[in-house]
Amino acid sequence: MDDAGPIRRRARRKMQAVTMSEVAAAADVSASTVSLYFRRPKSVSPPAREAIARAVAELGYVPNLVAGGLAAASSRVVSLIVPSVRNAFFAETVSALEAALVPHGLQVLLGHTEYDLAREEALVRAALAWAPAAIVLTGLEHNQDTRTLLEKARVPIVEMWERGAAPIDMGVGFDHGAVGALAARRLIARGRRRLVFCGARMQEDRRAAQRAEGFAAAAREEGIDAAILNHPGPADPQAGALLLDRALREVPGIDAMAASNDFVAMGALFEAQRRALAVPDTLALVGFGDLPFAAACVPPLTTIRPAGDLVGREVARLVIARIRGETVLDRAVDTGFVLVERVSG
Amino acid sequence: MDDAGPIRRRARRKMQAVTMSEVAAAADVSASTVSLYFRRPKSVSPPAREAIARAVAELGYVPNLVAGGLAAASSRVVSLIVPSVRNAFFAETVSALEAALVPHGLQVLLGHTEYDLAREEALVRAALAWAPAAIVLTGLEHNQDTRTLLEKARVPIVEMWERGAAPIDMGVGFDHGAVGALAARRLIARGRRRLVFCGARMQEDRRAAQRAEGFAAAAREEGIDAAILNHPGPADPQAGALLLDRALREVPGIDAMAASNDFVAMGALFEAQRRALAVPDTLALVGFGDLPFAAACVPPLTTIRPAGDLVGREVARLVIARIRGETVLDRAVDTGFVLVERVSG
């Protein structure tokens, strides 16, 4: 019952220079028409369209997507969660994905898990707070809380860079076990019998571990007992050098090595060169990634190329289709990989 | 005068599962208190705090930052614009910056210019639409429209990875000309006289061009006329191989080469190996970046290390200080660089 009467309140600070209604006033139309002009220009008559365009240009109007997102109950943001952009694979995917989304007016909100599932959960929580148009994350393994959060969210979700178990919503990736198997079969077909898989950070990088397992399993099928060596640090050339050194000591008669990625392979290549160990004659070497330097190495590196940019583009395709309300039939896209036969192995 | 009367409207679709007022109801406090709980927990009494925490956990409440951003006239987003995350330097910076911002509840909105100033302008426009807490972009060179947009925006702005002209607002980076000069002086001090700078994409990558110019200028001071070679494609090892090939043909008697980055240097190293050209005896080689493989090369690569992660951390420091309303005295931070003396040059 406290009808307080005409209390004067201090004017609230204005958030932005030019608002939509100011544009509307300048163009002599209503705010609704200006809004429509941005969302469906074709529904606005040419004269009004022109007047609004002129007003927008003159006033330097920039639409406020925060307000738009709130009103529309969904923002034009795609939340992207990867282990690390310092990893060349994810950098490529992030780049391709962003490039494919921008033409559709979508922007990328980026987060890094550093291979930590708890951090992933925090990032998913933060992502959800933005009412994103979609959430893209890496891999099929998540915390139970993360899963629950994602399942409850009525948002398109894409899990990428892995294939196997059913995705929560949609998936884009390939079978890492098959990559490892391909490397093993390649080396065996070339007459190698003492195989080692050298990986880095496999205690965290589950996909690298899958490649290692696929490698060992395929070797076993051929009656060969392949060794798996892990370096706990980052997957860089130094790890490759260290791993080759260990392999040489721990696996007598080693004649072939597969690396969990091309940087590791390159490190092994350099280490072999330092030891005057002939590649591929004495030691055959297969990498993973076909990173830009693989072809330039001496000798050129045989490697398995996943389509990192294709992953990004396919993710974008699914996301855009879902935002448009189209039904997505292929909810689990296989982007595959190819063996790039060069000289090293 | 159309007092329309009690028109029934259809209920608007609810945007999210649990709202703040539902949490408030469950915790038996007002929505204001819940809001305060999230913004300044210490201003809420312990019993209320506990009740709210319980309600949040039970209902699985996730705050809506879109609404918060609108009401508070600024969002917890930092817009980050780089040429490309496929570039290892920027990947490192993006990674370090994101890691430093997340603990402060800030998220990164990422955009790639691909070295295109028009694209940069579009990205700045899109960034502004999010009322970001800050805008971080790469380099000091921008379109006139971009500059105007940024100057008008009342938002902290950091220009990174370059130093020279005054930044629009704040700057974090180093002098690329000095990097080139350091490379030249190093090679000359080691007795080299026929110098070449090999760069890639320098028609677009202005900072690489600055390194080239600094290199040539320092050589000139020593009475040496250094050549500059540019490869228009991406700065990868293939470019390095091509450039060394060209240098060998176009610069008779060449005895030293500086590369615009370590990938290019690595390509030159491999090309030298292919030609049985001794490094450093016949050809000295200096790179830029100290990327993870530089130390692992054969021979280990002498290179100049910029502090890519430091750039990210310093940017974060400035951004956070400004968001907190602190005065930033050092508006142009020099992150410097160091010569990493190894074997190649």
Added chain:
DNA sequence: TCGCATCATCATAGCGCTACGATCAGGGAC
């Protein structure tokens, strides 16, 4: 006892936009 801080809590008015439904003009079909 009063007066005046201090602290915790609350009610309210937007932030700038979009979705919805209403309105209005113009154009056939009958």
Added chain:
DNA sequence: GTCCCTGATCGTAGCGCTATGATGATGCGA
């Protein structure tokens, strides 16, 4: 002329939150 359809435009009611200032409750010195 009437009816209905279509296309363009508009007014309004929120979206979920935060900033602001008001309201009580409590403590403390005088």
